[in-house]
Amino acid sequence: MRFNIKQVNCGSERIGSLTGFIKSSKTIIETPTAALLTQGCSVVHLTAEVLAKVFPDTQLLWLPLSNSVQLENGVKAQGEGVAKFAGLPKHVICATLYNINEIVPPGHFELGKLPLWTKNGKKMITADKYMDLMETFKPDIILAASDGRISLNEKPKRIVKSVERTMALLDSCINKYKASEELQQSSLVGVIVAANIPHKCEECIRHILKYKETLVGVALAGLTDGSKESYEVSLDKLKEIFSRVGGSLPNDLLRIVEGSWNPAVIVTAIEHGWDVFDGSYPIKLTNKGHALSLNFDVYRYSGDPCIMDLNDIRYNEDFKPILEGCECLTCKKHTRAYIRHLLNTREMLASVLLSIHNLHHFNEFFVQARLHISASTFNIYKKHIITQYENINPKLDNEEDKTAPTLVQDKKKIKVRIGDNVKTEVNGTIIK
């Protein structure tokens, strides 16, 4: 896979494209863009048939190993990689170790091993095992194993440890990568941690850049651990990080940001040259019954909030679509009142309809971003989006995703509802 930059503006925002995928040489993924979150290698709530109605073209998918490791035996038996196994053969897969937005018990590290919190409990995994799984899964892009599920508020001692671990894990991943022709069909990405301790962060970056010839890009982790508090960090602080880290990197590397960041944070990152984003934010909204409704007309101020809580009774008899003029299937055929009714009666169709809208709309947000970069008006677009986030009720934005299937809490028994099934989990191990 190759990353090509098509245009860079005077801010550092840039349009690029990912091409040259082994499985589909004609596919082009334009950046900046987001990768769609998958669980079990299916886009959350959407079957292949429904996904094709939202996105007729090839998409970039985000595959955390933590929610897909159970596919191993099946993928191995079929021998054609995880995308084919999951009924999505033409889509491009970016694999990573875990979903950084799931809340898991802290710690549990052993020498050379990381904890992987799956639906079947905790699995300890080495970098070697991770790369073996990647060899079976055959994703197009692999993020090296890392210790990046850490918030910016974390203690320095922990952060320093994460740098040591991440560097060692990268060394192991690179060794496995270089020794395997199979793995070299995928592209490898190095992971940056410790963003808010500048000298440690630079150490981490220098280490990654030693392997510049082998890597296609870098991913910025260590910004969040999935908790509400970690997302309450100020936009200014994030801006400083995106700018400083982005500035330390050569321009030709693909730049990925991990974490369920909202559009205001994303435009800030894009401005400093970041290209690919983890697409879990729209799913987080869906799981809470919220719809994203940004206004893209930079010349019109809209007082409407950019997030709608469709659980609210005020939508009970509101027969308008979620967003007038939105071209998604949900807005063309269904109303706010109907979705509210489905949420109220806890029907699965609510999640399907909301996912369709939120994923479509989130994608539109990137389409618009690319248009503005092309037209050199990105600065205006950025301010327009940030303003909309300044005006919303913070409660709508930062709540934790309580419906994430592998949500676990240390030593506490919690019930998680998935469809009609209720499971009980303790410390990540399902006991019922």
Added chain:
Amino acid sequence: MKGLLPEQLENLDCEIILGNTYHLGNRPGTDVLEKAGGLHKFMGWNRALLTDSGGFQMVSLLQLAEITEEGVKFKSPYDGSETMLTPERSIEIQNSIGADIIMQLDDVVQTTNQNYERNKEASERTSRWLDRCLKAHKRPTEQSIFPIVQGLLNNTLREQSAKEHMTKDVNGFAIGGLSGGEAKDDFWPMVSLSTGILDKNKPRYLMGVGVAIDLVVCVALGVDMFDCVFPTRTARFGCALVNKGQLSLKQKKYETDLNPIDKDCTCSTCLNYTRAYLHSIVTVETVSCHLLSVHNIAYQMRLMRTMRENIENGTFPAFVQQFVNEVYPNGQYPTWVVNSLSSVGINLCHL
């Protein structure tokens, strides 16, 4: 339908789906439905709808129901408040919902209830309630009321109920009070008795049936329409329907089975997914519910279509023989299957 878009149902050739009056009357309620212009518009479904009267909830929510001549008093499980469902109120709600076919409110008794007096009371009351429903119906040119034959497993009561209903000017009939757990040997004669009396030129709808073998036998006995939660409910428990029964995809043996659920099935699930993949996500990801629901509905639709084709071609008996062999490959056909089919001239040959 749980988790499926109206578009997906259209692609599966679904022509008619069922809504429940008791639940829809509570949420979203008649106000919202009327303002939306009826259930078709509210949910975005342009084909046919059928609503059941709320009667079945008398049985399923029995702890919460008190039945009198006036109607059924329900206690809400959510907040303990009481609602009275009378024949008039049921039809009123169904008029608001706007389904194409609506059901009378009937006095429903547990099929396993042995009490003759209660059965007689329910069967006769159903006829009286039918009259009240017909009188209360405000949209007779747009919505067809179907009477429901009751009488449980009693020949006389059931015959009486069916004959009484035949005196009314309606567009179709329903057969109720069956598929509630009674023995199959008792079930089929009641179906046969009912179809024997009800008008052969109008649709006969057997409520609450069923699994594949039940459907095939009852079609042989002259039933035209059915409804059942089984396909989508079993999908949510990770089971896929095939002719010989169900595949419980949670089982470890499917972990590396790269076949589709059914190689003869052309639904989107079978065309794109393997049993192995479904096994890996079943009961964990909502996508698995959707995929299995699509397949199971496709299965039901294909079964009914196959039966229609065979009936039109005059090959129905041969089809039944072949189907029964698939369901019971060891040749041990249950007596109820043999007897019911032979009662209409389909004599099964053992392999």
